[in-house]
Amino acid sequence: MFRRKPRLNKSTSLKSREAKISLDIAKEVTAYADVAKQIIDLAVYGDARNRSYRRLADFTDTIGNRVSGSKNLEMAINYMYKAMTVDGLDVHLEPVKVPHWVRGKESAEIVQPRSKNLAILGLGSSVGTPPEGIQADVLVVQSFDELKRRGSEAKGKIVVYNQPFVSYGETVAYRAFGASEAGKLGAVAALIRSVTPFSINSPHTGLQDYQDGVKKIPAACITIEDAELMWRMAKRGEKIVVKLTMGATTLPDADSFNTVAEIKGWQHPEQVVLLSGHLDSWDVGQGAMDDGGGAMISWEALSLIKDLGLRPRRTLRTVLWTGEEQGGVGSQQYFNLHKVNLSNFDLVMESDLGTFRPVGLQFTGSDAAQKVMAEVVKLLAPINTTRLEPHGEGTDIYPWMNAGIPGASLHVMDSRYFWFHHSEGDTMTVQDPHEMDLCSALWAVVAYVVADLEEMLPR
């Protein structure tokens, strides 16, 4: 975190040396004000205006959603390989084996106390039911604690979780572990309230995680509305019976690729600033927000720099991950393969929380690196996106950050991200061309300037 006050326990000479470095870096970065302005003008007001939105619309309208192992994901990777090549970038593919889970046909209904259809989405990696489905009494709980307290009631039942939404990070535990926690107690299936703060009877999918040694039972998300309905019924003492049918199955791992596009650095081509988003999505909605937008601005940033005839000292590398939704599979493999060059990775960047109105960056790095980045984001004043939050998130760049590489995530305004996330509502309708232009401009300025500084970011 950037420290505004000098530390008392530092020697005066150290303090003055630090102050000198700060002054130097401020001067060096400030000199990029003009080029930053050029990038912003091109992205927001110039020929590239609306381009990342248009590219995203063409891409998602043509292909649709792109779950790991699907024909659509293969098409998507080919599409991007061609599009970025035509754009004049240096493109290659790096093979990755990805999980291949197939949803199949699925349905659920309340049979008792009255017949009611349930909108569901089976969860990634879930097993299916027998073809004739599972029909069982329901146990509704509001938390893992309640499930534990009422453990003796779970045997042979379908456990329905009606946990309140606290935050995605916290509440997603029910989606991830709900099946195994219920399975331990002898439950026959788990239906989990969708992990979202808002719903129009919208089920949300996502990955779930079986625990080793626990019987695998089918798991699906239901809507907030239906979870609350069954909870009210249970509170009234009504016996609830649900029938669940899921054709879900896991096939052998499939061939896929991380898609890599570069502008080679003129001075240190082996040193890399990495920009990224993921190309795969779930098999519902259009994957426009999660994470078509992140992928497109990571391409767009390179286009902007290329269009302006710029070439930084270090290599700019855009990586469009595969298999992110299956647990960051593509990015983990990329790390395993490239960590041998750890010392050449200058900055890793990820956009995977929406390309809504940007406010700045979430940045993870040493105090010294924070100081440099604090100067860099000042260049974004013309589009008012100068916020630098310490501590970034980012599934796909986590291995690098964990290994000490500075990491930056696009920071967008508090938004309706989780309203649409992993649901049929993830479409172009939630995207805005101007907001995407701002994201692209921010992304390009940060990547270009960091890649062109005399020194790599301090670790």
Added chain:
Amino acid sequence: MFRRKPRLNKSTSLKSREAKISLDIAKEVTAYADVAKQIIDLAVYGDARNRSYRRLADFTDTIGNRVSGSKNLEMAINYMYKAMTVDGLDVHLEPVKVPHWVRGKESAEIVQPRSKNLAILGLGSSVGTPPEGIQADVLVVQSFDELKRRGSEAKGKIVVYNQPFVSYGETVAYRAFGASEAGKLGAVAALIRSVTPFSINSPHTGLQDYQDGVKKIPAACITIEDAELMWRMAKRGEKIVVKLTMGATTLPDADSFNTVAEIKGWQHPEQVVLLSGHLDSWDVGQGAMDDGGGAMISWEALSLIKDLGLRPRRTLRTVLWTGEEQGGVGSQQYFNLHKVNLSNFDLVMESDLGTFRPVGLQFTGSDAAQKVMAEVVKLLAPINTTRLEPHGEGTDIYPWMNAGIPGASLHVMDSRYFWFHHSEGDTMTVQDPHEMDLCSALWAVVAYVVADLEEMLPR
């Protein structure tokens, strides 16, 4: 509308007489402050706290949605007849013949340029397709004007309307008349963007209206997202082919009932203050918001007055309409049957825009009546719902207002009403117990005080 300044063209004596009446009515109404407080305390803080919410939850959880002609609507009417009788009210049913439209199985998909499922809801009164469905090229338009300009392109096509949402009152014209406008030009079906400002890929149903002499073609609503998708595809010059299958059919009119509950007036039992909401709904969602909430507070208002041992001079009559969604069928018949007693109707009230946080009343009546109501709403100061908007809305009380009877609609805060309206999202989850208590209190105070004043409201 209440005039704050005296009119110049009135004689001084008339002005002073009016001033005296105003003073008298203010005094008379102010005397109800204590009873208003009692009603509010009971509804919001006392034994009746959360009761209208609980009643609505029991009702909708037990029965579900209640479209005209359905077994569910029959069950709902029986349920309410019994519940209000057990509550000690004077209840009877008045027979009404209602339209009996049945949705049947329905589906739609884009066949070209790529296969994509479309979430649809067929529109009330629509004809179906042949069992094998209709497959045809698509013409996407953004307005009736554009359809007119491109009239020659419509023949043999499925017309897709991608009209922007302006307001419900204005934009609903596309749902109501879209099929006939397209049918006139030889189109084979109409798919209309759902009439809502917001969507999570949510289709919304509602009534549509065939024009006499125009070929009846199938009509359904699609989502905002899919309408925009097809519009973008069309703008790119892509040929779009859609397959639509609808099993919709209209059966002979069904038997139904308006459900009427009363507290008889002690002095003028023949004079009536009428409170109302509708019991029928569409056949999607749970009809909790539209209009279970309005029905429940109209019952609750009478319960509150009865529980306090109050009995006004005039009769309080709650009418739970049937067939509202089919074009106000139950309320129109009620008017036809009871208009012979027009002079005995003091005030007609309707709640059909949600029972969210109330702000006051929308009131339609003469200047003199506005003055009285302006005093009445002051009694609602303890719950801060004292707003009196001139000009009410209200499908079901319109015939009375049109005949000169004062009419009041519950006025709630700008809300997400149309996000959920006629969709699977109309469930108990959008309702709040405290907000419903406030609505019930407001409803009861207004109805009781108006029914107990010495004079009926001036016409």
